[in-house]
């Protein structure tokens with residue numbers, strides 16, 4: 094049976110919650126009011142009663158006093174002779190009937206002598222005035238009242254002494270004495286007599302009333318005695334009040350408990366709703382089975398996944414409707430594995446069937462279902478649809494396979510290693526083959542690579558001394574798939590390339606030497622001229638010296654100048670010869686600091702004769718500051734020599750007036766730029782392509798090696814050499830060389 098909660102509007106619900114507390118409060122209030130009112134009415138009633146009783150008492154006492162006064166007055170008009178039987182009879186009757194009269198005395202009016210008294214007792218003083226008077230209390234006697242009256246004959250006084258005590262004893266009846274303490278008070282409200290027996294009422298209820306005895310000024314006061322009631326009667330109202338308060342407190346407590354409970358209930362409801370929402374929003378299917386393997390719970394995702402409704406699934410037992418007929422055995426095995434607690438914690442892949450017959454793959458996770466009391470009540474299973482995942486994995490797998498195939502097909506070795514530990518994360522087949530890596534991966538440190546990591550290698554060559562092979566290694570710092578730092582390294586075996594380059598280098602070197610030798614041959618004639626010049630000068634200076642010495646008085650100053658000039662010319666000749674020797678020597682480049690103008694001077698010295706011979710006008714222009722160079726001067730001189738010589742040769746057919754050769758030196762950033770411009774034949778576009786190739790020449794006696802060697806030399810110095818046509822005719826050869834210092838010059 095399903096219990097449906099009663100739904101009330103929140104407002105009504107709140108009021109209903111407050112109702113018991115409200116009723117309890119009203120009850121307590123009503124009861125307390127009743128108790129107060131009852132107590133008050135009781136008090137009033139007792140007070141009224143007291144007043145009535147006291148009035149009655151007043152009447153009684155007053156009547157007695159009046160009666161006594163009347164009796165004494167009557168006695169005064171009687172024949173009071175002591176022998177008078179009537180007087181005595183009346184007197185004794187009075188004393189007997191009024192015990193409050195303690196004595197009756199007859200005194201002579203003149204001398205106040207007592208001549209009759211009854212009963213015999215102590216004589217009280219008399220002031221000689223008729224009427225009422227009081228005798229104050231003395232140590233041996235209580236306060237008394239006297240009433241004196243003159244006898245009818247006017248010779249005597251009849252004096253009666255009254256005891257207040259006795260008056261009260263006589264006149265207060267038992268039913269008043271039982272209820273009240275009765276006091277007789279004088280005009281100052283001092284107690285003259287009291288009739289008291291018990292404890293007074295704590296309420297202090299009392300009433301006082303004056304007696305009509307003007308000369309005495311008496312008043313009577315009554316105060317209520319405490320009337321002990323039955324304990325239960327007395328405490329019952331308070332017990333009831335206590336119970337009512339207790340009820341109120343317990344109702345408040347109950348209300349509080351109910352509020353906490355309702356809060357907890359709301360929280361529980363919210364949690365249940367949240368849990369339901371969470372279950373419904375889960376993309377993984379959830380199902381629970383009892384111990385008999387019967388489905389007792391399925392979530393929304395499970396129903397959507399299988400296509401069956403919850404009603405169709407709940408209560409079902411294996412074989413379950415979503416088990417494909419061809420997979421019954423495997424499904425049963427997975428089911429049993431969960432039941433026996435042997436399910437793979439990482440889930441087991443199973444194929445299920447939707448209601449429409451479509452198959453789908455799931456990853457099934459199972460665990461025991463334990464209730465709140467810790468009892469094992471069944472099994473819980475969750476399943477994820479992995480059909481798409483599986484497909485994606487297959488696609489990925491295929492893609493990976495393609496990637497690996499391509500990588501392994503490369504001739505280049507590729508590897509990825511952890512930037513910190515050097516652990517090899519991935520490598521292709523060529524890599525493993527090249528570096529003889531064992532099959533296992535892991536903490537494998539590739540020595541040459543890891544050594545390079547410290548100086549962030551980008552592109553370098555590495556020689557494997559064991560295999561005697563050269564590798565071009567390119568390293569890139571990269572982020573790996575897990576965002577860790579890795580080195581991606583690509584190693585290409587360049588041994589073959591390297592040996593070809595080496596061969597080419599050797600060939601070039603030989604060619605350069607040949608070129609130098611050829612150049613030397615070519616230069617031989619101009620050198621002869623060059624050497625002729627200083628040698629001729631030396632010869633003419635020598636004959637000049639001889640002429641001076643032949644003079645009987647030789648001019649020694651002229652002689653010394655001539656000898657100095659001879660020395661200069663000899664040094665120049667020596668310099669030319671030394672230059673030639675260095676030029677033809679096969680030697681390693683030898684860099685040193687030098688200026689372009691210095692180099693140019695040397696070359697132009699060598700070429701000046703040729704220039705004059707060809708009628709070529711050479712001009713040099715400089716722009717900007719030109720710092721010194723750090724180069725091999727011989728090599729640079731050779732470049733300048735070749736370019737200038739080619740320029741002069743190209744102007745063979747140029748009209749003599751236009752044979753100009755302009756040398757322009759300028760600074761382009763960190764480079765020196767040298768332009769050698771002529772007005773010669775110029776260079777056609779076909780020629781332009783061939784120009785720097787070895788053995789390209791258009792000259793009958795040319796070798797075609799000059800420009801090739803020049804470019805090698807310039808590139809060796811990290812510069813560039815190229816040619817372009819002049820807009821106005823002829824062409825220009827341009828080369829650049831960096832202004833590097835000794836420390837910066839980088840020997841390749």
Ligand code: ADP
Nearest residue numbers: 739740743789790791792795796797798799800
């Ligand atoms: P060679 O001078 O022995 O021919 P080079 O390598 O110095 O060898 O020059 C190759 C060719 O380039 C020359 O034969 C010539 O045709 C061309 N050439 C060089 N310099 C100039 C120039 N200034 N003007 C026109 N052609 C030139």
